[in-house]
Amino acid sequence: MGYWLRRVRLAVFQLVFGGLFLLLSVAVWQGIESGLPTGWHRAVDVAMGAVSLAFLVRGWIWGRRTIRSRLAEPPTPEQAWIRHRQARTGRGSANPDVGKRGGPLLFFAPFFPPCVAWWIGMTCATQFVRELPSEAGARKALNQA
Template sequence: MASRASSDSVAPAKLPLLGTSWYRRGAGYWLRRTRSVLVQFAFSALFGLFSVAVWQHIESGLPPGLHAGADMAMGALSLGFLVRGWIWGRRTIRAKLAAPPTPEQAWQLHRLARAGRGSADPDFGRRGGPLLFFAPFVPPCVAWWVGATCATQFVRETPAEAGARKALSRS
């Protein structure tokens, strides 16, 4: 039978954004998880303000009698998209927890996600015109994104943690 000292000699794997704090779940772990949620909320707030500004600009072009109806329709559509985003996020987390990534796979996914950031499309000026057609749908899309983000952030254990625990129990 292995002693506790020999089982503790296996170092927990370092995970993206969590380091090794996931293993003990101390104050550092919860600070990192809280910081991640706060960053997501700050981005969501900015994106939400942008979507409200877009909607107000579109609504200003409508006849005055249609403002209340358009607001109710946009609110209902956004609420529906928020719920759909939440459902999608929960299904995604459930699928990822069913087959959690190993720590190496978690790092690969993290690197891939970072590699895609900051690469601006130089042709957006020429091809971005048709996107203006979809401007009225920005608020529901933001609502979907907020729902999906909340569903994936408010979990007890991330898929990377589950995979690392599984890998640690095998060794």
């Protein structure tokens, strides 16, 4: 029971985080859109919605293909543990150059909503599966032992 609770909590957290980031990106987009001529607002909104929906679907497809390929050759428990440790050591590292990248980040602001939609589609596709690749690898290792 605790395992499934952790998986659901992780998925819900990622979706809430993605939704908040999507709201932020839409607010940035509306700020950019306010500088456009009045007649263009609806056309630009429809285009951005269509592109975001396409990216959401594309993220879902990419996530499903990734899970399917990882389930075909699941990692061993040792490989999963090494990957987990490597992911944990990369977190929280301070980078003093982050402030220097603000200009290019603002340049790409119009692309935030589709990118966040892609991330949400990918997250849903990879989190809402019955069995993760690491679990399949552990089950396979237990069956061979």
